[in-house]
Amino acid sequence: MSFPPHTNHASASSMPTQTRNRSKELGSLGRKRNGDRLGECLVEGVRSVESAVAAGAPLVEVLVTEEARADERVQSMLEQVRVPVHIVAARDLDRIADTTTTQGVLAVARTERVEPSTLTGAIVALDGVQDPGNVGAILRTAAWFGADAVLAGPGTADPFGPKAVRAAMGGLWDLKIASTDDLATDLEKLRARGLAVYGADLDGESAHAWSPPHEAVLVLGSEAHGLSADVAALLAARVRIAAPPPAGAVRGVESLNVSVAAGVLLHQWLGEGRG
Numbered sequence: 001m002s003f004p005p006h007t008n009h010a011s012a013s014s015m016p017t018q019t020r021n022r023s024k025e026l027g028s029l030g031r032k033r034n035g036d037r038l039g040e041c042l043v044e045g046v047r048s049v050e051s052a053v054a055a056g057a058p059l060v061e062v063l064v065t066e067e068a069r070a071d072e073r074v075q076s077m078l079e080q081v082r083v084p085v086h087i088v089a090a091r092d093l094d095r096i097a098d099t100t101t102t103q104g105v106l107a108v109a110r111t112e113r114v115e116p117s118t119l120t121g122a123i124v125a126l127d128g129v130q131d132p133g134n135v136g137a138i139l140r141t142a143a144w145f146g147a148d149a150v151l152a153g154p155g156t157a158d159p160f161g162p163k164a165v166r167a168a169m170g171g172l173w174d175l176k177i178a179s180t181d182d183l184a185t186d187l188e189k190l191r192a193r194g195l196a197v198y199g200a201d202l203d204g205e206s207a208h209a210w211s212p213p214h215e216a217v218l219v220l221g222s223e224a225h226g227l228s229a230d231v232a233a234l235l236a237a238r239v240r241i242a243a244p245p246p247a248g249a250v251r252g253v254e255s256l257n258v259s260v261a262a263g264v265l266l267h268q269w270l271g272e273g274r275g
Helices: 019-027 034-037 047-054 073-080 090-096 132-144 160-166 183-192 258-270
Strands: 012-014 039-046 057-066 085-086 106-111 122-127 149-152 176-179 196-206 216-221 237-240
Touching: 012 034, 019 090, 019 106, 034 039, 034 106, 039 047, 039 160, 047 106, 057 073, 057 122, 122 183, 122 258, 132 160, 132 237, 149 183, 160 176, 183 216, 196 258, 216 258
Parallel strands: 012 085, 057 085, 122 149, 122 216, 149 176, 196 216, 196 237
Antiparallel strands: 039 106, 057 106
16 A cells, blocks of 8 residues: 655555564564564554654665545654654554554664764663653653663663653653673773763752753662662762752652653753853
């Protein structure tokens, strides 16, 4: 099936003959080991696919239902796509997708990871941040403030997992992404190249007094356990976000969500002409 004449697609077709095998492959991408093996990830929903297209993400193919293709917004987005576009039944798209509501649009992108040793600039390192929604929100925030890269350590949710990709809202494609099984060792290598390593910690100095150079690393730990001991031993300084006085009220909140803390610290580091 082809698109109407007014579109400028490079390729638009029904699913290829190996539909069943390819559908199984795509449906398995939510599991990291399969995503790593295939080197691909899912981008689900109109807004997420729009963001990926606008950012020049390394798309492989786009799947869309007939119903979604009739939408003017989707048509406009598809006109910018330069990879194969496959028209699929809604039930088939639902089998592949990680979400229950895909809006009838799903893209497949390559997962381009770089080696930690190649990272430069402003780097955000994640030390066991387990929640994929938080990881995605951190990616989105890091991209917004102009960070250059994110380094995901062990225990961290996969930045290319479906939930993280959705939460990143396109920010994933503006960053270099690296993963490591030994965060402390790779941070030590970055430190040996002259990059100062800082960590978010409730016992650190106030962020108001923190003024790191652009070429540096900010490490964010898990909300449950904080920074791991081997990573904490490498820090040039620990940084905290000071809460205002409770004004006599009983304070039931002990800390900020890690993605919110990332936003505050990234603003202090890179925002408003800094960095």
